[in-house]
Amino acid sequence: MSGDPGQDREFIFEFVSVGDSVRVAAVDVETGIEVVVFGPIKTRQDDLQRLAARKLMRRLTQEGVTPESKTPRPGGRGVIV
Template sequence: MSRQGPVPGEIYIEFHPVGQQVKVTAIDASTGIEVVVIGPSKAASADLKNLAVRKLLRRIEREAPPAAPSPARGRVV
């Protein structure tokens, strides 16, 4: 089965050991936004993954365009 493109909400995670540390990269598939966290190599990988995902979601929220006003409410000028 071939895929047409990235699935909305899909996140790619990469772990890269660097000495006593681990560099964790999280990438949002649909926007291409990427964040990196670095933690101790002895930390649980699930904790580092959760940290990277939370950081990514926060960055996506921050970079999202402001919501358009609802047509039902109208716009106050």
């Protein structure tokens, strides 16, 4: 899909119903960085997935992970296993 925020990266998505909402966790496979978004249960899954991917790409940019480096900057939070 053109304009897909994570088209050159591999993400894992987890969808969990929480009452009238859906919790979507997105994890970047290379770095292990995770973000979470919530949305109404009636929202289309691909819309929530796209939102989570955009948030994850923003987080990766904030952490200094670029398409060239693909590793978190030194001193970043979390542990790479």
